[in-house]
Amino acid sequence: MTSTSIWMDVDVMPTAESLVGEAECDVAVIGSGIAGISTAYELCKRGKSVIVIDRGRIAGGMTSRTSAHLAPLCDDLVSEMVSIKGLEATKLFYDSQAAAVDRIEEIQKNENIDCDFRRLDGYLFQGRDMPADIIEKELDAVRAVGAPVDPLTGLPFNGCESRQVLRYARQAAFHPLKYLAGVAKACQEKGVTFFANSPVEEVGEEEGIVTLKVARGAIRVKYAVVATNSSISDRFAIHTKTAPYRTYVMAFEIERGALPDALYWDTEEPYHYVRLQPGPGQTDYVLIGGEDHKSATADDADIRFGKLEAWARSLISALGKETHRWSGQVLETVDYAGFIGRDPGGSNIYVAMGDSGQGLTHGVMGAMLNTGLILGEDHPWKDLYAPGRIPLKAAKNFVVENTTAIKNFAEYVAPGEIGSLDELKPGHGAIVRRGLEKLAAYRDSDGGLHLNSASCSHIGCHLHFNSFETCWDCPCHGSMFNVDGCPINAPAIGPLDPIKE
Numbered sequence: 001m002t003s004t005s006i007w008m009d010v011d012v013m014p015t016a017e018s019l020v021g022e023a024e025c026d027v028a029v030i031g032s033g034i035a036g037i038s039t040a041y042e043l044c045k046r047g048k049s050v051i052v053i054d055r056g057r058i059a060g061g062m063t064s065r066t067s068a069h070l071a072p073l074c075d076d077l078v079s080e081m082v083s084i085k086g087l088e089a090t091k092l093f094y095d096s097q098a099a100a101v102d103r104i105e106e107i108q109k110n111e112n113i114d115c116d117f118r119r120l121d122g123y124l125f126q127g128r129d130m131p132a133d134i135i136e137k138e139l140d141a142v143r144a145v146g147a148p149v150d151p152l153t154g155l156p157f158n159g160c161e162s163r164q165v166l167r168y169a170r171q172a173a174f175h176p177l178k179y180l181a182g183v184a185k186a187c188q189e190k191g192v193t194f195f196a197n198s199p200v201e202e203v204g205e206e207e208g209i210v211t212l213k214v215a216r217g218a219i220r221v222k223y224a225v226v227a228t229n230s231s232i233s234d235r236f237a238i239h240t241k242t243a244p245y246r247t248y249v250m251a252f253e254i255e256r257g258a259l260p261d262a263l264y265w266d267t268e269e270p271y272h273y274v275r276l277q278p279g280p281g282q283t284d285y286v287l288i289g290g291e292d293h294k295s296a297t298a299d300d301a302d303i304r305f306g307k308l309e310a311w312a313r314s315l316i317s318a319l320g321k322e323t324h325r326w327s328g329q330v331l332e333t334v335d336y337a338g339f340i341g342r343d344p345g346g347s348n349i350y351v352a353m354g355d356s357g358q359g360l361t362h363g364v365m366g367a368m369l370n371t372g373l374i375l376g377e378d379h380p381w382k383d384l385y386a387p388g389r390i391p392l393k394a395a396k397n398f399v400v401e402n403t404t405a406i407k408n409f410a411e412y413v414a415p416g417e418i419g420s421l422d423e424l425k426p427g428h429g430a431i432v433r434r435g436l437e438k439l440a441a442y443r444d445s446d447g448g449l450h451l452n453s454a455s456c457s458h459i460g461c462h463l464h465f466n467s468f469e470t471c472w473d474c475p476c477h478g479s480m481f482n483v484d485g486c487p488i489n490a491p492a493i494g495p496l497d498p499i500k501e
Helices: 032-045 076-087 087-110 133-145 176-189 302-317 360-375 393-411
Strands: 021-030 050-053 119-124 150-155 163-175 192-194 201-204 209-214 217-226 242-255 264-268 274-278 283-294 322-333 339-342 349-353 428-434 437-443 449-453 464-466 470-471 487-489
Touching: 021 032, 021 209, 032 050, 032 176, 032 349, 032 360, 032 428, 050 217, 076 087, 076 133, 087 133, 087 163, 087 176, 087 360, 119 133, 133 163, 163 274, 176 192, 242 302, 283 302, 283 322, 302 322, 339 360, 349 360, 428 464
Parallel strands: 021 050, 021 217, 050 192, 119 264, 217 349
Antiparallel strands: 119 163, 150 163, 201 209, 209 217, 242 283, 242 322, 264 274, 274 283, 339 349, 428 437, 437 449, 464 470
């Protein structure tokens, strides 16, 4: 099966055209996922003129590859965040993420958006062969933070009758692209302009004016918000505090009522996550996710999907046929909070990046925060998410994640994955050594070769082929390129260097 999420049949803004010529407004938002469109909504509601611009189709990036859990507690365990950031900061994190869920609920109600939004319970349960004291420790931490939590024994999965469980009230779920289609419509009615298929090639600031350059035009604004999943305005500093991870999701049919509608996730490493999505008639979909790994360090999607399905079918007897499978990329930050606020390298440039597996709540919360900062307001969340912060207590995570780059550059002296281009089969990609250079080689179904440098155009890390997504991935900071070398995910802006056959 191809990589297609359950949300992708919704085209959020089909009328959006490419930017040709020059444009001006108060604020330009680069990126049209939930962070970008939510930012445009908050700003236009406060009277600002806004342009949203994206390298691809509107909402066609990582937001369309989410599993759409709306869970305000730290995705990497509350107890872990307390150990790194302290209790007061963790309380603030929970408050801000919970405010994002409240804001989604408010907006879908005020704008009459039919997006399957509902409040429901979330269940954190003891994983296979995992100690129960993880649950006990988490219970103490969540209670200290002040979030509602109830300890239970057992949940409605096969063989889980005696597992230790925590129940969290007032979690939520929705259809993210139906929601964004409604928010984008509301933005457009307030004068927001959307430009699709318009990659921003340069972000510059001079004398209080920010200029965004694209291939066939430019936008000049007072402020810019870079909401591109991974920032394109910062070259290096923020990216050393994040790490890209690939996650996998499958959808299966299930008879409505066969599984209680809730969010479920376990304590395994990597953990699994489960949720329901309304389907046609008396059928729902069960979304099963997990099997995460550091981006570009494995190319075995079929094996990972096989493990996901085996795990799911062992727990849920009523699981029907598979309908969708896809993968996405999350940016884990060293201290589990995103980097949102004024870019340390500029005066009027703001960023929103680093979802740590909670991209939807981070995106909406970040829109609220950046809007307040642009309007000159003080904000209680600004220090928690400040892009320039130095999380000293997360030094161990910082060192571990940045060893990837060191190991990666050593790959330039290693042999190629195949000996020659003649070995490359149609529909496959591989790294080939030619003298001193490494080639990212792909042969299409017609036998044509696509040759580019294997060096990422961001800071030069060694790329690897992603067979499932048919793209080249960078393990250092999460850049992705199509087989022709064009960037399809930040932080890379420029294409790969083409190589002649």
